[in-house]
Amino acid sequence: MKFYVRQSEIVRLLSDLGVSSVNVRDGWVSSCCPLAKYTHVSGSDKHPSFGISINDDGTSVWKCFTCSNDSRNLINLVETYAHLSGRKPLIAGRLALNEADQAPPWDVSEPILSAYKDVWSSSVKKPEVALPYEILSLFPLLNDVKDEDYATDIIDYLTDERMISLDQIFRYKVRASKADDLIVFPFTVPHREISVLRVRKSRTKSLFTINPEYVGQPWLRFPNLSESGAIFGADIIDWSKPVFIVEGELDALRLASLGNDNVVAIGTNTPTDMQIKNLCGFHFFVGLDSDKAGKEGAQKTIGKIRKFIPGSIVVNLDWGVVNCKDPGDLLNCEQVERVVSAGRVI
Ligand SMILES: [Zn+2]
Structure with missing residues (x-):
């Protein structure tokens, strides 16, 4: 007889992962x-979005x-949990492993035990790429604080002066900081957590990255764009569709507000190797700034895409076609269409 986890065991597995309340419905x-x-x-x-099928x-x-x-x-669930939490959930691990091996649960023989240990030793150690939650909590989501004065100031600036839609501000999970009037952009690794927070002082052009000194905890070490390869928008776009790659976060938000919402920002005009390796797609519109530095950056970006994602389709865009320096300057979606139709397939 094969062993598969039943409903009660799923609940037990989840409780070992710290879940205390479950709902059973429709299998x-x-x-x-x-x-x-x-x-x-x-x-x-807050709105439960997780489930395990009962089979x-x-x-x-x-x-x-x-x-x-x-x-x-x-x-996979147990391994992922162990990776992220640093804790090995023994009961959950045993239940999951037994099911994977289809071994009877009562047969805790040596081979099973050693296979169980293998669950952990086979886990590839990934570099730490997540920012601690305590740090993130210093920079709340604009969506969560939208009624606070400092947040409405930032939202007014983004919507009125930068012509960015509220929907896209919330969709890209833009954050804020009350203390310094900061607009905070989360950079993420596809399917993973936030690694880097890049910020812009509201209404000034000063841009920087949140580091341990800034949050008064200089003994910490935060991931950077080189090692994490984090990208603005990586967690929300559809990688199976053509992806626009732009320099700045506000460029991405403006382009998205014009209806081209499958857009990521690399944050600079020269992507790191890891950023390119993290691109999960296969079809890219590279639209960095149309100034000299941006054009040079685009060539480097395209070269790296060629190297790391062979066979992908790359189109180089020039915002200068409609007299814009970057997508942040775009006036309407017709301009986007003109730039895209003038794009060069590389
Ligand atoms: Zn989840």
């Missing part, structure tokens, strides 16, 4: 996502509408 055990603290931008899952005759899968795009097996 699923649903709950708040046990990975939310690490993988959801808000750090929580007494086969393998159960988990899915989270916020942090996983596809269904995965329970070993």
Whole structure:
């Protein structure tokens, strides 16, 4: 007889991952996502988006509408949890492993035990790319604080002066800081957590990256764009469709506000190797600034895409075609169409 986890065991597995309250309906055990603290931008899952399928005759899968795009097996869930939390959930691990091996749960023989240990040793150690939640909480989502005075100032600036829609501000999960009047842009790794916070002082052009000194904790070490390869918008766009790549966060927000909402920003005019390796797509519109530095950056970007994503389709865009320096200057979507139709396929 094969062993598959049943409903009660799914609940037990989840409780080992820190989930105390579940809902059983339509063949699923649903709950708040046990990975939310690490993988959801808000750090929580207020409207439960996570579920494990109940399948007494086969393998159960988990899915989270916020942090996983596809269904995965329970070993993957437990491994991911262990990676992110630094804690090895023993009961959950045993249940998931037994199901994967389809071994009877009562047969805790040596091979099973050693295979169980392998769950952890086979885990590839990934570089630390997440910012601690305590740091993120210093920079609340504009969506969460939109009625506060400092937030309405920032929102007014973005909507009135930069012509960015409220929908896109919230969709790209722009954050703010009360203390310094900062607009805070989260840079993420696809399917993973926030790694880097790039900020812009409201109404001035000063741009910088949040570092441990800034938050008064110089003993910490934060990931940077080189090692994490984080990108603005990586967590929300559809990588299966053509992706616009631009320099600045406000450029991305403006382009998205004009209806081209599959856009990411690399934050500079020279992407790091990791940023390019993190591009999950296969079809790109490279639209860096139309000044000299931007054009040189575009050549480097295209070269790196060629190198790391062979076979991909790349179109180079020049905003100068409509007399704009970057997408932040665009007046309407007709201009976008003109730039795209003048784009050069590389
Ligand atoms: Zn999730």
